[in-house]
Amino acid sequence: EAGVAQSPRYKIIEKRQSVAFWCNPISGHATLYWYQQILGQGPKLLIQFQNNGVVDDSQLPKDRFSAERLKGVDSTLKIQPAKLEDSAVYLCASSSPDGVSQYFGPGTRLTVT
Amino acid sequence: GNSVTQMEGPVTLSEEAFLTINCTYTATGYPSLFWYVQYPGEGLQLLLKATKADDKGSNKGFEATYRKETTSFHLEKGSVQVSDSAVYFCALSVGPFSGNTPLVFGKGTRLSVIA
Numbered sequence: 001e002a003g004v005a006q007s008p009r010y011k012i013i014e015k016r017q018s019v020a021f022w023c024n025p026i027s028g029h030a031t032l033y034w035y036q037q038i039l040g041q042g043p044k045l046l047i048q049f050q051n052n053g054v055v056d057d058s059q060l061p062k063d064r065f066s067a068e069r070l071k072g073v074d075s076t077l078k079i080q081p082a083k084l085e086d087s088a089v090y091l092c093a094s095s096s097p098d099g100v101s102q103y104f105g106p107g108t109r110l111t112v113t
Numbered sequence: 114g115n116s117v118t119q120m121e122g123p124v125t126l127s128e129e130a131f132l133t134i135n136c137t138y139t140a141t142g143y144p145s146l147f148w149y150v151q152y153p154g155e156g157l158q159l160l161l162k163a164t165k166a167d168d169k170g171s172n173k174g175f176e177a178t179y180r181k182e183t184t185s186f187h188l189e190k191g192s193v194q195v196s197d198s199a200v201y202f203c204a205l206s207v208g209p210f211s212g213n214t215p216l217v218f219g220k221g222t223r224l225s226v227i228a
Contacts, residue, residue, distance in 0.1 A: 004156075031213045033215060033216075035216075040220070040221075041220055041221070042117075042202050042204070042218025042219050042220050042221055043157070043202075043216070043218050044218070045215040045216070048215055050213065055213075056215065091156065091157065093157075093216075095213050099213035099214075100145055100162065100164060100206075101147075101159055101162060102159070102216060103159065104149075104156045104157040104158070105156055106155065106156040107156050
């Protein structure tokens with residue numbers, strides 16, 4: 001079974017530029033999450049989708065971050081404009097059908113200079 | 114709110130030593146508890162889980178027991194190997210059935226095992 005796919009793996013941009021990350025969850029997983037992992041910390045939830053609807057985006061900085069999952073499968077997370085403090089690894093995860101276990105992609109490491 | 118506290122790292126052990134990484138939690142409701150592992154250059158992998166009090170999760174020689182009375186989920190392994198060197202994260206999720214709810218992570222504990 002294929003795992004969660006993410007691209008790109010690495011991205012370097014200058015502050016105030018925009019960037020987009022892509023995620024394709026495990027086939028059949030209806031719930032998809034985006035987490036932000038700052039160096040030296042545990043991942044923190046940005047947004048949760050159930051199919052193509054948003055379940056929880058309370059921790060998403062909506063003035064600069066946006067995310068969508070139009071067809072209920074793959075998802076895109078965008079940052080515009082980026083700030084230095086956005087430097088982090090962005091992790092995508094999807095839930096197993098029982099909803100208990102989450103499976104993570106390899107992440108996208110973003111560096112904002 | 115919900116939170117997880119892990120022992121600070123890094124932890125350095127010799128091969129075949131006994132490992133304990135402490136994890137305690139605070140949760141509203143009845144959480145499911147998890148340990149994830151992150152090997153160098155790789156993504157997070159689910160190591161083990163427990164969904165109710167007194168459950169023991171186990172995998173690859175690691176085990177952890179859900180202790181409701183002490184709100185703890187300590188990770189243990191009897192004999193570590195160099196290949197166990199990684200960052201270990203304790204996490205919880207809380208929801209009506211702890212399903213399809215976001216994970217709350219601790220800060221992670223880096224383990225280095227030397228030959």
